[in-house]
Amino acid sequence: MPQPKKGPRLASSPAHERLMLANMATSLFANGRITTTLPKAKRLRPLAERLITFAKRGDLHSRRRTMRVIRDKSVVHKLFTEIAEQMAEREGGYTRITKIAPRRGDNAPQAVIELVTEPLSAKQSVVKEAESATKVAAKDEAAEVNAAADAAIAEGAADQAVEQAVEANETGENVQTADQAAIDLEKTADQADQAEASAQEEADVAEDAEKADEDK
Known part of the structure; x- marks a missing residue:
């Protein structure tokens, strides 16, 4: 067997x-x-x-x-x-x-x-809600930091491109190419700024929702 x-x-x-x-x-x-x-x-x-x-x-x-x-x-x-x-x-x-x-x-x-049908104790419920709120806040903060970093990088690259365009205008070499690169990088910086603003807005909405839940 x-x-x-x-x-x-x-x-x-x-x-x-x-x-x-x-x-x-x-x-x-x-x-x-x-x-x-x-x-x-x-x-x-x-x-x-x-x-x-x-x-x-x-x-x-x-x-x-x-x-x-x-x-x-x-x-x-x-x-x-x-x-x-x-x-x-x-x-x-x-x-x-x-x-x-x-x-x-x-x-x-x-x-x-x-x-086990007994409801969770008040302490366990508070701990669970705090852990959930901490995870949400950490995720929103990470998204905001990443957006800010991308915006800073794009802004630095745009500044560098502008400097290159100025140097090209002064020397008379590759003027059109440098100007186009500066325009493209400035657009990238604007997009990064918009992403940062959107992440900040989402973080504010999440914070308001968390406060509303605490008030309940």
Whole structure:
């Protein structure tokens, strides 16, 4: 008989094991918690959290992938509407395993696996919002700095081209070529200035939106 790759086999065959885990996941999403043996709870947890991740995506492809495991349409509907909404602010850790007393008779270790439906604490919510705001501000600041650097480079090149044009006028050599280069580089400098102004405007809009969210 072939041996499983990870952990002990929970049923007589791999197909039986998949069906058993699918039934357990269905019961978990339908009831919010189930009591089972500790090895089964540990094997169920990654499957359940993967299905919740699909539900949070909410697209048709994710729904079809979930339907391959959970065949009860009412449970799938609950997963994609109620449970996904409850887990919207969480980035993982959707389930919790709690050990309980061993089972009477064979003394097998038992555990309760349940969905973590408690809302995030106020401190965690504030930290998460601060991290998001910091990422947005850093991105806007980087875009503004890059635009300013490009504008400075273009402005320096334009000044150099103007100096070359003046020297060419004085010497009478390559006058037309130097003048055209100066005009082109001045256009580049103007475009860089416009890009810098646009980046500054976007940064101001993002800052205003962040302040509005804080006021709420």
